[in-house]
Amino acid sequence: MRTRTEDRDSCLVLKSSVGVHKVHMSEIIYIEALNRKIIYYLRNNSQITCVEKFASVCDQLLQHPEFLLAHRSFLVNMNYIRRIDAADLYLANGKCLPLAQRRISEIKRLYLAFQMEESI
Template identity: 25%
Template sequence: MYEIAICDDIQQICEEVYKLVSEELLKRDVDVRIHTYTSGQALLRAGIIFDILFLDIELGRENGLEIAREYPYKKETRIIFLTSHIEEMPNGYKVRAFRFLTKPIEPAHFEEALFSAIRDIEQDKRFTVTDEEGVHIIRSSEIFYLESQQRSTGVRTRERFARLPLSIEEMKKELDMTQFYCPHKSYIVNMDFIRTIDKGVVILKNDEKIKISRLKMKDFKEKFYDYLRSRANGF
């Protein structure tokens, strides 16, 4: 079952999004529980880990971006912002925004965002890794990059650098390679964590740098910018 939340200070918008979610998922026989909130504080008090959260940026006297910063389950939740102001888009990615939908909501854009989020949840595989502290379970969405090592693969997340007992070629088969890319034969990077591309290197959001193969530079840039456009597909 998917837990989906809708948070908008306008009850009519809550009802509209509720209807869109219900109709789209009912057609596909998807099991879901939908929660609606008209304030960010009510959402936070619920204490529920939502799979998908539709969150208005302008919540009356509240700011949806601030509510998202306070929301403790950002790693587990696909946050889809609702907004009338496209200039807020860059700020949304600071709180792990999955998509943006402009008001009035276009049904086609809504359907794309909803099912992209569901596919993303299904593809967020879990892996068992080890480091000096022991054994950990990580999600593919937490991976900054993977590095080929002898008989294993190094995995960088925000919290640690650990190892997987799989080769980098085996990991390519496990990961969603529309989100991940191989800029060099020894590395796979998660495009969610790329800050910029500069002078033949990928600069990640943790400031680490990974070299891009000269032969892959053009293709990598195209794939990265296509990925960014796909994430902003709500506009």
């Protein structure tokens, strides 16, 4: 049974122009920084747009092992990565996101380590 603290730790409370949203981290496929806004792309094909600093979102989510900074504008939930090639990563929702060219080997290493940990 999940305690209230664990539930709070696995959720984000997001403020958008239409209201306040409680989102489980497992529902987030990826997050994009675009024009000083943050767009959360969710598993149910919905999006939540917030005005906040991408750096603070990264600081919070990179503490969780399933999140990876794939590019300066994209934070990805590794549970939704289907494939990584030389320049891009492909997600379960069909999206293709660019990888930071200088970090490709590190990104691949982190993803492989995450997958190995998940399979144990």
